[in-house]
Amino acid sequence: MNIKKILPQLLTLLVVILIFGFFSYNAQVNMENRGITFGYGFLSQESSFDVQFSLIEYDGSHSYFRAYLVGLLNTILVSVIGIIFATIIGVVVGIARLSNNYLINRTAAVYVEFFRNIPLLLQIFFWYFAALRALPLPQDTEPMFGVFFLTIKGFFVPAFVWNNLDVFIYSIIAAIISIIFVRIYAKKKQENEGIQTPVLSISIGLILILPILSFIFGGVDASVEIPVIKQLSQSGYTYEGGIKLPPELISLALALSLYTATFIAECVRAGVQGVSKGQKEAAASIGLTPNQVLKLVVMPQALRIIIPPTTNQYLNLTKNSSLAAAIAYPDLVLVFAGTALMQTGRAIEIVSITMLTYLSLSISISIFMNWYNKKIAIKEK
């Protein structure tokens, strides 16, 4: 072993440990002086506060740990919605910026420059307060398609009431598994015989037919529960039944995806422009159609440029979702690092848990994206 190589690293490690040791010792002494006890026992205590919107069953009689889960799931929900929409908008706008049509590429450019240069918090406030005020009261709203009600109190949509839901889910799982098999078979066939199979149309067929069969033969049955208006007082109304999407969730998801989409659009543009022109010309010269050029030659190479910076944007979006507290969306920061922290006063414990949670979320996204990046990397054959 080479001491010269290891020694600086050991010293660095020692310094890091000392710094952490100093801070935790300092915190310990200060807390002792002020009579503050340390411990995570509070997590099992009754939380005694309610939350507006929760994916799992929760009320104040549950524990603080359950409140933590509620916040975490809400953070994940808004992040996933945000990531999906940001990706869709980002890809569309990114490609639009490369369009030869002057109007389309200018519109896309204006969108990108406008939304990425305004602070996100301001955009969240805009979508929540300015757009919220423009929405009608529950009693004044015009239903969309007769069943969707967009009001100031939220977006009320019909809910499905299922019979034999499990059979339906099995049918979807079966469809997905058979699609995977079809893909493997199609790939083999192309490698061996050079014949392409229309995988996409077969996949769409499978995912439609199997669930439909479950309706016909599996006894699956779904009825729709439409929201109904309910009077609360002489001037106050709300809707009952169906699913309620709170306006806080909608504004936050909207602001996050519109903002992050601008950065993703730039990543996409950079990726496509990063593929050399010769590749496209070579592909066209061997007789591939423009669609095939994009799908088989340009995109696989562009993706390798697009993925790493887009991962950063996904991470940013997840972390930015913590601005939710400003508009009352009950995410991890509002529920756990907000209300729970206030009620228990356990600042160090709660902030440490919250930090670790965001760290784990970010690392999970990174690991997934790195795996995907490796998968699409050039494989030497």
Add this chain to the structure above:
Amino acid sequence: MFKYLKQLTSLVAMVAVLFTFTTETMAAKKSKTLKNTQKKGFVRCGVSQGLPGFSNADAAGNWTGVDVDVCRAVAAAVLGDANKVKFTPLSAKERFTALTSNEIDILSRNTTWTLSRDADIGLTFVGVNFYDGQGFMVRKNSGISSVNDFKDGVSACTNLGTTTELNMRDFFNSKGIKYEPVTFEKADEVVAAYDAGRCDTYTTDKSGLAAQRIKLSSPDDHIVLPETISKEPLGPVVRQGDSVWEDIVRWSLNTMIEAEEYGVNSANADSMKTSDNPAVKRLVGAEGELGAALGLDNDWSLRIIKQVGNYGESYKRNIADTGILPDRGPNELWTKGGILYVPPAR
């Protein structure tokens, strides 16, 4: 013999000098916060982000309100100048951490005194400067005239991290009403959301409702329901572990209330030095040595009354004259039918 007597007297004198020296500075020595405050030359005070009547900054950055006056009283007592205060606006969420982590020395921010806050998180409440209770505000045209008119599905806007959230749950649960809590970090956002129609009711301390109502687009279209669903004694808070500082803040507040009780105000304080009532004379520093026990000079209470005024003056200036709560309700002296009652300063 005379030789010894001389030695003895000098010894006695020395002991006496030493003794007075120690008694005078013991308080100062024991209180790190007092020493630091005197060294810095200003009192570090945590207040709200803007609650008219309690702590609110005008366009020029001057803070006014009954909570602000508690800090000013402490500055007058400790530093001799009621203006030597540095105000730090804090959200409900930040307030206790700011105090325990030594960023401020007094938290005077419409904070409810509860057992868990007092005992569990390294804080000490020193008294009550406003007796409040949680109430509900609704739109006049809703026809709701009592909390019993609320129905399942009602949405209630309120602030994050307050006792309000807990009271609200207790209240709606006891009535068996399903409700939707919408909690914001800042009061301004609660007002904006309620004003927009996001919520059917806005719930917080009644004084807060009265103060925030002014900020609504048309205040006259809203009413505060008569019921009070909780006890909210609001008062200043200090860090645990500095009992001298705790005493200074407690007695600065008590001085203001007692001054009102004895009819001493900022205008007549000087002339009260010749009063016949010993309690009044003690209050303006003309009798007794009360300041020394706190590590202060004897004019500390006179300065509070002259520079800040008594509790009644502070209430009138900040809450009554601004139209927030003209009626003092429980915040009237015990001699006049209220519940303001402080231990005697003697």
